[in-house]
Amino acid sequence: MPELPxxxxxxxxxxxALVGRVFKSIHLLRPDLRTAMPNDLSEKLPGRxxxxxxxxxxxxxxxxxxxxxxxxxxxxxxxTTSPSVPSxxxxxxxxxxxxxxxxxxxxxxxxxxxxxxxxxEHTFAALGPEPLGADFTAExxxxxxxxxxxxxxxxxxDQRVVVGVGNIYAAExxxxxxxxPRRAAGRIxxxxxxxxxxxxxxxxxxxxxxxxxxxxxxxxxxxxxxGFQDRFLVYDREGQPCPSCPDPKATxxxxxxxxxxxxxxxxxxx
DNA sequence: CTCCTATCCTGCGAGC
DNA sequence: TGCTCGCAGGATAGGA
Numbered sequence: 001m002p003e004l005p006x007x008x009x010x011x012x013x014x015x016x017a018l019v020g021r022v023f024k025s026i027h028l029l030r031p032d033l034r035t036a037m038p039n040d041l042s043e044k045l046p047g048r049x050x051x052x053x054x055x056x057x058x059x060x061x062x063x064x065x066x067x068x069x070x071x072x073x074x075x076x077x078x079x080t081t082s083p084s085v086p087s088x089x090x091x092x093x094x095x096x097x098x099x100x101x102x103x104x105x106x107x108x109x110x111x112x113x114x115x116x117x118x119x120x121e122h123t124f125a126a127l128g129p130e131p132l133g134a135d136f137t138a139e140x141x142x143x144x145x146x147x148x149x150x151x152x153x154x155x156x157x158d159q160r161v162v163v164g165v166g167n168i169y170a171a172e173x174x175x176x177x178x179x180x181p182r183r184a185a186g187r188i189x190x191x192x193x194x195x196x197x198x199x200x201x202x203x204x205x206x207x208x209x210x211x212x213x214x215x216x217x218x219x220x221x222x223x224x225x226x227g228f229q230d231r232f233l234v235y236d237r238e239g240q241p242c243p244s245c246p247d248p249k250a251t252x253x254x255x256x257x258x259x260x261x262x263x264x265x266x267x268x269x270x
Numbered sequence: 271c272t273c274c275t276a277t278c279c280t281g282c283g284a285g286c
Numbered sequence: 287t288g289c290t291c292g293c294a295g296g297a298t299a300g301g302a
Contacts (some may be wrong), residue, residue: 003294034278034297038289058296075295076280092280111279135301150273159297166295215295218283259275 002073002129004048005163005228007058008217013221014060014105015053017081021103022049023064027096029089034074035110035118037095041069056164057127061119070123074113074180076217081105110217128162131200136162138194144186145193152188153181154258156200165200168213168235171200171263175234175244180269181262182255206231234263243258244268 002010026042050062055061060071060079073078083103086096095107095116107116117123128144129135144161145152155161157170164171174181176199179192188196207213212226217238219225233243238254242265250267 006295018283072296074279074297109279110281111294111296113279151284157296168295213295218295242283260296 002058002075002077002212002218003166003169003207004055004058005210006212007073007164007170007225008055008208009212009220009226010073010093011053011055014062014079015080017103018050018053018062018099018105018219020050020101021101023047024098024100026203027098028094029096030092030094030112030136030256033079033094033116034072035115035117038118039093041116041118043255056124056160057130058166059115059124067266068119070115070117071107071118074109074111077107077109077114078217078219079107079221080109080187080223081221099227105221112252126160127172128158128160131162131164131204136197136201136270138190138197141197142188142193148185151257152179152182152185152196153185153262155185156196157258162200164204166249167260167262168232169200169203169207171235172233173205175186175264175269176203178269180266181257181264190253234265242268 017239021039023045026045028037028042031037039154048066050064052063053060062069072079085098085104086106090108093106093108097105145155148155153170156165160170177195179196210227211220212218213228214225215229234252237252240252241248242250242252245265246267250265252263
């Protein structure tokens with residue numbers, strides 16, 4: 001569900017809502033997420049003040065004047081903030097944070113692929129560069145893909161190669177770069193890598209401006225939907241005419257790559 | 271190593 | 287209407 005633009009949008013919302021607030025109590029209603037939430041969250045957080053909410057890859061980092069907490073939204077995770085204490089517990093509410101000023105934040109996650117843990121020095125050890133950062137260059141990507149026979153789409157979704165790109169934005173970036181998702185990564189030319197770096201940045205940047213893409217679950221912390229789902233050129237558009245091809249008979253295909261639906265136009269993406 | 275598949279979990283829509 | 291099947295934005299263990 002949430003890729004970089006969605007996580008970044010949630011980050012902004014959480015940062016605005018939580019900075020300066022002091023934890024009063026932590027309620028771990030259902031600790032068995034993808035990994036078990038540590039019990040001592042409810043002991044060590046109360047009394048701590050939130051100083052910032054940051055993002056690394058698809059992880060949120062809640063910094064306090066003590067330890068930092070990491071949250072991953074998995075496929076269906078959602079944080080909602082409120083100026084008051086929640087009146088009722090909704091299905092799949094797994095974590096409730098109550099603050100000293102009477103406000104609250106709730107983590108809801110139907111599929112429980114999310115994570116809530118302490119930040120450690122190992123948490124981000126295996127991650128590749130941020131796509132919107134200065135390290136993500138055509139030289140870097142060319143080097144990272146060199147000699148690899150896996151499909152280019154699988155590799156740009158591999159968080160060790162570059163972080164933050166998931167199934168939607170991989171499809172959209174490859175379309176804009178006119179590269180087939182089925183291409184062997186090692187056969188991507190330098191010119192194509194240059195285009196791909198550019199379109200990944202472009203698509204992620206535009207999606208952040210739109211507040212992310214809301215297909216079903218994803219919402220901003222305010223509960224609002226994102227807007228980028230209305231700008232998809234290929235994602236979830238199987239059978240529809242390619243918006244980038246003059247030929248009306250060029251339609252969007254859907255093939256499975258690395259177990260994921262992969263939408264593209266076989267005419268303009270080679 | 272690298273690549274690919276299955277798997278974790280729940281909900282929902284399509285098709286019968 | 288109600289059932290079953292397949293699929294969903296992520297990440298990772300394990301087999302080939």
